[in-house]
Amino acid sequence: xxxxxxxxxxxxxxxxxxxxxxxxxxxxxxxxxxxxxxxxxxxxxxxxxxxxxxxxxxxxxxxxxxxxxxxxxxxxxxxxxxxxxxxxxxxxxxxxxxxxxxxxxxxxxxxxxxxxxxxxxxxxxxxxxxxxxxxxxxxxxxxxxxxxxxxxxxxxxxxxxxxxxxxxxxxxxxxxxxxxxxxxxxxxxxxxxxxxxxxxxxxxxxxxxxxxxxxxxxxxxxxxxxxxxxxxxxxxxxxxxxxxxxxxxxxxxxxxxxxxxxxxxxxxxxxxxx
Numbered sequence: 001x002x003x004x005x006x007x008x009x010x011x012x013x014x015x016x017x018x019x020x021x022x023x024x025x026x027x028x029x030x031x032x033x034x035x036x037x038x039x040x041x042x043x044x045x046x047x048x049x050x051x052x053x054x055x056x057x058x059x060x061x062x063x064x065x066x067x068x069x070x071x072x073x074x075x076x077x078x079x080x081x082x083x084x085x086x087x088x089x090x091x092x093x094x095x096x097x098x099x100x101x102x103x104x105x106x107x108x109x110x111x112x113x114x115x116x117x118x119x120x121x122x123x124x125x126x127x128x129x130x131x132x133x134x135x136x137x138x139x140x141x142x143x144x145x146x147x148x149x150x151x152x153x154x155x156x157x158x159x160x161x162x163x164x165x166x167x168x169x170x171x172x173x174x175x176x177x178x179x180x181x182x183x184x185x186x187x188x189x190x191x192x193x194x195x196x197x198x199x200x201x202x203x204x205x206x207x208x209x210x211x212x213x214x215x216x217x218x219x220x221x222x223x224x225x226x227x228x229x230x231x232x233x234x235x236x237x238x239x240x241x242x243x244x245x246x247x248x249x250x251x252x253x254x255x256x257x258x259x260x261x262x263x264x265x266x267x268x269x270x271x272x273x274x
Contacts, residue, residue, distance in 0.1 A: 012050045014040040019061050023102045028110050031058065058106065059117060065103045066119040069096045073126055082133035083190065089130060090155050090182045093123075097159035098166060105163070108156055127152055135217035139191050143242065144217055147189040154185045213242050 009017070018039035022030045033044050033054060040047075051057040073092055076085055097104040107120050131148045134140045140147055158181050165171045215238055226234065 011040070011042050011046050015042060015047055015050060015057065016060060016064065019057055020065065023061060023106065024100075025102075027102050028058075028106055031061075062103065062107055062117045063119050065100060066107065066117075066123070070119060070123055070126070073123065082130055082137055083139055083186070085130050086134065086151070086186065087182065089127065090151070091178070093155050094159050094162065094178050097163055098171075101163045101166065104159065109160070124148070124152060132217055134190070135213050139193065140189060140213045140217075141191045141242070142189050143213065143239065150189060151185055154181055158182075208241055213238070 015036060018036050019031050022035055022039060031054070033047060036047060036054075036057070037044050047054070047057060051060060069092065073089055076088055107117050128144065128148045131140065131144050131151070134147075135144050142150075158178050162171060162174055162178065165174050
């Protein structure tokens with residue numbers, strides 16, 4: 001059972017240390033008033049005096065546990081490549097979850113319906129800021145918010161999957177999963193770099209969509225020459241232009257598949273029955 005030195009630390013610090021240790025050992029259910037009181041050597045009233053209630057205590061445990069990760073994410077070296085920062089941020093997120101599985105579950109699966117911990121909101125804002133930079137660099141093919149939501153949702157799903165596998169001793173069975181999903185998600189929201197672009201059907205519409213996303217992102221700084229209504233209307237037009245990229249890509253993919261099917265050898269792509 002988790003215990004702390006009751007002679008050398010202040011009651012508030014003992015309570016936090018005890019709650020953190022209990023969370024790591026047994027998950028959210030292990031952090032009860034009775035267990036924390038016993039481990040910290042304090043009365044229940046002391047917990048309530050310092051933190052209001054047990055949820056307040058969990059909020060502070062989450063804030064402290066997430067603080068170093070969030071600071072590292074915010075302090076990523078800016079080498080001028082926002083796409084590289086996206087990849088690094090994804091890897092840091094997954095690594096944090098695997099190193100702190102109980103805390104990660106608390107933060108992302110147990111805050112309660114319609115509620116989130118403040119620190120996870122801060123992390124999402126960091127992600128939004130990075131995706132915004134990607135858009136301004138002309139590398140985003142979708143809206144900033146949808147792209148950030150896709151990246152966050154996929155990253156959280158991968159992390160929870162790996163946490164479960166780690167607990168069952170099967171983490172090695174999922175080697176490469178994080179990188180594979182990361183690249184699949186980024187491929188769906190990123191436009192190719194200028195030196196990676198090759199001629200293909202729909203390139204013009206694709207370029208227009210990327211510039212539309214970039215312009216809408218830049219408009220967030222304010223366009224003084226336009227009224228509020230004009231900015232709203234322009235934003236709607238830019239959204240429609242950006243949406244054309246997906247339609248063109250689907251058409252080009254279908255045409256390419258049809259062309260390949262017409263030239264492929266009979267039986268190609270199928271598993272023959274014996």
